Amino acid sequence: MTQLEKVLYTTAIHTVGARNGTSCNDDGELDIKLLSPGTRAARGNPERRFAVVWSGCFLEAIKVVAGEIKSNYVPTSLVAAEVDLGSMPVVSHRTRQRRRRQRQPLHEAMGRRKDAHVTGVA
Secondary structure, eight states: OOOOSSOOOOOOEEEESGGGSEEEETTSSOEEEOOOTTOSOTTTOHHHHHHHHHHHHHHHHHHHHHHHTTOOOOTTOOOOOOOOOOOOOOOOHHHHHHHHHHOOOHHHHTTOOTTOOOOSOO
16 A cells, blocks of 8 residues: 555544444544435435535645646635445456456547646636
8 A cells, every 4th residue: 555655634433333323533523423325314324424525625635736736726616526325237357357448548538638738727
């Protein structure tokens, strides 16, 4: 596993009881009762919580990169996150290899030259 150059923050969460359990941290600041998917209470649904923290972290990463490339970060920038819970068909190793070979390179899919660079954040 790759080692971090500098650890900026560490937290530890303990979860007991799976979907109908609780999650808390060591100092007691966070103590959440978890609920099953589809439960009407927004606070305890793990998928909703995941969407919240993922979108917040992603937007913070955009803010950091904007600062590094000297671009203006708009405080009203928005990330819309959607989390699906479901099942996937079993895919064989050979099918995965075939799909991997068929993928179009990202720069072609985005209609850019291979040597094009991003110069700002939209």
